[in-house]
Amino acid sequence: MKVKTLILGAGAAGMMCAAHAGPDTLVIDHAKAPGEKIRISGGGRCNFTNLHAGPDNFLSDNPHFCKSALKRYTQWDFLDLVARHRIAWHEKTLGQLFCDGKSLQIIDMLRAEMDRAGALLWLRSALADLSHDGSAFHAQIDHEGSRVMIEARNLVVATGGKSIPKMGATRLAYDIAAQFGHQVTDTRPALVPLTFSDQRFAAISGVAAPARVSNARGSFDEAVLFTHRGLSGPAILQISSYWREGEEIVIDLDPEARLLNDLRMQRQTSGRRSVANELARHLPTRLVDHIAPEVLPKGNLADHSDMVLSGIVDHLRHWRLKPTGSEGYRTAEVTLGGVATDGLSSRTMMSETVPGLYFIGEAVDVTGWLGGYNFQWAWSSGWAAGTAI
Numbered sequence: 341m342k343v344k345t346l347i348l349g350a351g352a353a354g355m356m357c358a359a360h361a362g363p364d365t366l367v368i369d370h371a372k373a374p375g376e377k378i379r380i381s382g383g384g385r386c387n388f389t390n391l392h393a394g395p396d397n398f399l400s401d402n403p404h405f406c407k408s409a410l411k412r413y414t415q416w417d418f419l420d421l422v423a424r425h426r427i428a429w430h431e432k433t434l435g436q437l438f439c440d441g442k443s444l445q446i447i448d449m450l451r452a453e454m455d456r457a458g459a460l461l462w463l464r465s466a467l468a469d470l471s472h473d474g475s476a477f478h479a480q481i482d483h484e485g486s487r488v489m490i491e492a493r494n495l496v497v498a499t500g501g502k503s504i505p506k507m508g509a510t511r512l513a514y515d516i517a518a519q520f521g522h523q524v525t526d527t528r529p530a531l532v533p534l535t536f537s538d539q540r541f542a543a544i545s546g547v548a549a550p551a552r553v554s555n556a557r558g559s560f561d562e563a564v565l566f567t568h569r570g571l572s573g574p575a576i577l578q579i580s581s582y583w584r585e586g587e588e589i590v591i592d593l594d595p596e597a598r599l600l601n602d603l604r605m606q607r608q609t610s611g612r613r614s615v616a617n618e619l620a621r622h623l624p625t626r627l628v629d630h631i632a633p634e635v636l637p638k639g640n641l642a643d644h645s646d647m648v649l650s651g652i653v654d655h656l657r658h659w660r661l662k663p664t665g666s667e668g669y670r671t672a673e674v675t676l677g678g679v680a681t682d683g684l685s686s687r688t689m690m691s692e693t694v695p696g697l698y699f700i701g702e703a704v705d706v707t708g709w710l711g712g713y714n715f716q717w718a719w720s721s722g723w724a725a726g727t728a729i
């Protein structure tokens with residue numbers, strides 16, 4: 341069978357690309373349904389983009405690479421598409437846009453756009469062999485119990501990264517990149533909970549607090565969640581993309597820098613209140629109880645000088661922790677790193693050495709923050725390749 345374009349992977353990027361690559365496009369995926377990560381994303385409501393999406397929200401060895409695609413297919417373009425399909429949405433926080441209904445609406449929308457474009461979708465199909473003869477790709481696909489030979493002028497690799505192998509994530513994109521002489525940068529789990537070997541937070545598992553979590557490379561103001569295995573919550577997932585084994589992170593439990601002033605004022609008006617009770621007005625009680633033995637002096641507010649209060653606040657604002665590891669690809673939302681951008685056109689996502697070969701979406705070394713940015717990259721890079729074909 342001969343097609344103009346073969347797309348590997350019917351996830352966010354592959355479907356978007358298929359919607360723009362024109363007729364004579366075949367999309368294959370080994371899953372039994374398209375867009376499985378879209379379905380489970382955002383707690384079933386899909387955080388499909390972010391109002392503030394821009395190049396600064398992405399990590400890559402080349403921070404300029406994502407600019408062209410993000411600028412040419414923006415969050416507003418995706419919102420237009422969502423509006424045309426009458427999908428209701430809302431902003432949750434920090435520009436994060438979610439469906440009012442289910443994330444299946446986004447999958448149905450992409451399927452409808454693929455149908456409109458005349459693209460064909462084969463599910464439960466796997467690539468058995470791939471070669472290129474200088475002008476066309478030859479793929480052997482195992483489909484419905486038989487092996488089918490596909491000849492295609494264009495091959496788009498949209499098989500994503502390594503996160504959540506249970507959902508069918510594979511390293512196919514990296515293998516194809518290597519086969520055709522492309523580099524793959526170091527990959528690691530990102531947007532992932534961090535762990536401690538001593539389970540030190542087990543007693544306060546489930547407690548959450550707003551915080552600023554930082555290291556030398558990044559800083560995020562969002563919630564931290566204490567878990568049996570360590571730390572999670574949006575602020576931790578965000579910093580995990582910037583963290584490396586052996587490094588510390590710093591938690592600031594008073595990001596708005598109000599605590600010292602409040603403690604001083606309360607010392608005047610409610611001096612007989614204990615320091616712990618006063619802190620529990622600002623932080624979850626279980627967290628205060630957990631911190632107390634190491635950080636809080638005995639006695640009431642009135643017993644303590646400015647210097648002591650300032651020392652307490654200093655501790656709470658510079659809580660240094662050295663995680664042992666992360667929960668890994670088992671729970672990571674994305675893979676950091678991927679097919680090196682060096683050998684790809686930032687305008688079209690096409691290989692600079694193998695004409696007709698494209699890499700899009702999470703497979704590429706472009707990784708977004710938490711909050712709808714990764715889908716925006718899938719839409720923008722998928723659109724860039726699709727419209728270039």
Ligand code: FDA
Nearest residue numbers: 349351352353370377381382387499500701702712714715
């Ligand atoms: P994606 O992984 O979506 O698609 C790859 C496709 O290729 C899959 O359909 C897979 O079956 C197929 N495939 C893989 N290997 C294959 C092989 N060997 N043969 C055939 N097919 C193969 N992002 C965001 O912006 N907002 C959010 O709310 C969330 N939420 C979220 C929750 C959870 C639990 C996860 C794991 C991830 C998110 N993300 C997210 C991240 C987002 O899901 C992710 O970045 C995009 O789905 C990437 O889109 P791609 O199309 O590149 O890969």
